[in-house]
Amino acid sequence: MNALVPLPVVLPLTACGLSLFIGPRLRLLHRIIGIGVLAAVLAVDVVLLVEADRTGPLVVHLGDFAPPVGVTLVADRLAALMLTVSGAVTLIVLVYALGQDMADREESAPIAVFHPAYLVLVSGVSLTFLAGDLVNLYVGFEIMLMASFVLLTVGGTEPRLRAGSTYVVVSLVSSLVFLVGIAVAYAAAGTANFAQLAVRLQDVPLGVRTLIEALLLTVFGVKAAAFPVAAWLPDSYPTAPAPVTAVFAGLLTKVGVYSILRAETLLFPGNRLSVLLMAVAFASLLIGILGAVAQTDLKRLLSFTLVSHIGFMLYGIALGSRGGIGGAIVYTAHHITVQTTLFLAAGLLEKRYGTTELTRLGGVARAAPLLAALWFVPAMNLAGIPPLSGFLGKLGLMRAGAADGGSDAYVLLGACAVASLLTLYVVAKVWNLAFWRAAPSAPSLEGSVLEDSDDSADGGSGTVTAVCVRTTARVPRVMTGATVGAVLLGLSYTVLATPLTGLADRSAAELLDRTPYVEAVLGQ
Amino acid sequence: MTVSLTLLVCAVVLTSVGGILIHTRSLTRVLVGVIVCGNGVNLFVLATTGRAGVPPLLYPGVAHARVTDPLPQAIVLTAVVITLATTAFVLAMAYRSSQLTGSDFVQDDVEDRRVVLRAEIAAERAELRELHRDEGPSAWRDERREQRHRIRAERAFQARARDAPGDLWDDILGADPRPPATPERQENDPR
Incomplete structure (x- = not known):
């Protein structure tokens, strides 16, 4: 079984090589390779999850080099769960992207660029989940970042370049800080391997340990878009193509959350910086959602809710109890799915009406009931309406907060409640403006809506189209089908609530215990 | 170590x-x-x-x-x-x-440009005033006219670059208003 562990990283990279080899021709072959490989990865992820839950962490030392020299990949319950959720989401988004591509053969997202970059992104995300040492985590981040640079600026239009340059520079600087963190950790403990660090960091002087923790938390905080370092996110995400934004919003920030979770439980147990994390969570929760309240563009609004809801997960991590961490894990799985679904639904809306600007939309519920339902269900899920998984996640977190009983935990509890209510307000506002009220003026249902367009879009000197969306009266079936799949995935968390929370609880116990991980890696 | x-x-x-x-x-x-x-x-x-x-x-x-x-x-x-x-x-x-x-600037922050130009002009004025202290303001009329041209060109540039829908949040957060037409900007660039 251990031989399966590297596959989620290796398979997409191999497929990327094939895809690059094929080049811009044979679009059908691209599709078969992409979907086939991602389905295989998902199957492997599920097997890993079952196996890791049954027998404990699966470890592979690549080339049989023992730590600290070799590359170690570890699939414990948390990593396998994250892999499974991300595998399902990436597969759905790929199907959606293919539907969009088939529909308009968009020049701004050429398949020969999109496909390889997307596969590399999946591979990088898998590597960060599986990484067993800091250096490998760094490499995983970089693989993911390079792919995301390409995906974010695909087509090279002016707004995408402007958004991309912010994103690229922020990412590069955070990578440099990460390197410094690795250097300090290595200098202090003589290893970059997580399991060895977990053992050796206990003997490191408190000041140095706190320095390492602060450096790593800063880097992961930038990736997770926690409040003081979140300004890049709402600026850079909304300009990208809909599937790209969806997968970024779902996965890339959660990779940061996962890294924080891993570092806080395995490397720095005892939660000395929990007050800091609480403060960050508090600020993210409130400022993020207030930003969302002020927006009128759907994609930008969703980006701000993303920042806000990162606060929920940080709250669970800051609590540091079994309940808190279990709640954070459930919430992460829920949020990956629901945020992706919402961006996919926004993409459908854009596809049909050519805009996501709420002031220009209206009457969608009457004109396209299925589309309205596809927005409504995940939106209620995000707000945390009872039978849905958002409620379960929030309930778990709040219960853990109440069990903690500290005054800061109660303050955060209040902030969570306020953020949830404001989220409900925000999605209700979107519902009223875009879906429920009568259309402000009849928007053109067919034809090509070119905003900021210039006909000389073929590169060279002219201004290239900013937003080029070919609207259709009927949204392509494949895109709708993919979104339905995402909605159903979100609903399945409600049906599978008991196994999911049980798994999250066992993961939290495993994380807090630390010995299963350390023993599995060091072989004692 | x-x-x-x-x-x-x-x-x-x-x-x-x-x-x-x-x-x-x-x-x-x-x-x-x-x-x-x-x-x-x-x-x-x-x-x-x-x-x-x-x-x-x-x-x-x-x-x-x-x-x-x-x-x-x-x-x-x-x-x-x-x-x-x-x-x-x-x-x-x-x-x-x-x-x-036409440039590789990360972001054409018009507000920054305005502030910089204002500082430049103020400095130039102070210098000219010092230079022509005895002759009075009429002696450097041409220079003043040239400065006024620059300020006016900058204002025009601002108006085009902004192209504002009048929404404060769009201005602050940059909700991607249409980019100003490129060739015009280059011709009228005061620098």
Whole structure:
């Protein structure tokens, strides 16, 4: 079984090589390779999850080099769960992207660029989940970042370049800080391997340990878009193509959350910086959602809710109890799915009406009931309406907060409640403006809506189209089908609530215990 | 562990220089800043190998104390390769940006431009006033007229660049108003 562990990283990279080899021709072959490989990865992820839950962490030392020299990949319950959720989401988004591509053969997202970059992104995300040492985590981040640079600026239009340059520079600087963190950790403990660090960091002087923790938390905080370092996110995400934004919003920030979770439980147990994390969570929760309240563009609004809801997960991590961490894990799985679904639904809306600007939309519920339902269900899920998984996640977190009983935990509890209510307000506002009220003026249902367009879009000197969306009266079936799949995935968390929370609880116990991980890696 | 002071000093200087460059607006300079800063950080990682002058080779018969730790060198090597890839990407981005807008500025912050121009003009005025102190303001009428032209051109540029829908949030957060037409901007650029 251990031989399966590297596959989620290796398979997409191999497929990327094939895809690059094929080049811009044979679009059908691209599709078969992409979907086939991602389905295989998902199957492997599920097997890993079952196996890791049954027998404990699966470890592979690549080339049989023992730590600290070799590359170690570890699939414990948390990593396998994250892999499974991300595998399902990436597969759905790929199907959606293919539907969009088939529909308009968009020049701004050429398949020969999109496909390889997307596969590399999946591979990088898998590597960060599986990484067993800091250096490998760094490499995983970089693989993911390079792919995301390409995906974010695909087509090279002016707004995408402007958004991309912010994103690229922020990412590069955070990578440099990460390197410094690795250097300090290595200098202090003589290893970059997580399991060895977990053992050796206990003997490191408190000041140095706190320095390492602060450096790593800063880097992961930038990736997770926690409040003081979140300004890049709402600026850079909304300009990208809909599937790209969806997968970024779902996965890339959660990779940061996962890294924080891993570092806080395995490397720095005892939660000395929990007050800091609480403060960050508090600020993210409130400022993020207030930003969302002020927006009128759907994609930008969703980006701000993303920042806000990162606060929920940080709250669970800051609590540091079994309940808190279990709640954070459930919430992460829920949020990956629901945020992706919402961006996919926004993409459908854009596809049909050519805009996501709420002031220009209206009457969608009457004109396209299925589309309205596809927005409504995940939106209620995000707000945390009872039978849905958002409620379960929030309930778990709040219960853990109440069990903690500290005054800061109660303050955060209040902030969570306020953020949830404001989220409900925000999605209700979107519902009223875009879906429920009568259309402000009849928007053109067919034809090509070119905003900021210039006909000389073929590169060279002219201004290239900013937003080029070919609207259709009927949204392509494949895109709708993919979104339905995402909605159903979100609903399945409600049906599978008991196994999911049980798994999250066992993961939290495993994380807090630390010995299963350390023993599995060091072989004692 | 012995740490070479030279490496640390070099690392600090390089990261400082790089940090300053990263804060500039031209994407090419930012790129140079990232490279310089990256080299500084790489030196910092290298400093964790310990004492200088020992080979990173372990072969039969050599004592462990006579060997430099090779792992940080491997880390640095990885980082260097990654920096190379990002350099290529950012260069392409800067080129594309200059293709589209005529410059590789990260963001054309019109508000900044206005502030800078105002400061420049105020400084020039003070200088001219000092120069023609005895003759009175009429002696430098032409210069004043030229300054007024520049201010007016800047205002026109602002109006075009802004193209505002009148929404404060769009202005602050940049909800992608249509980009100002490129050729006009170049012709009327006051600089």
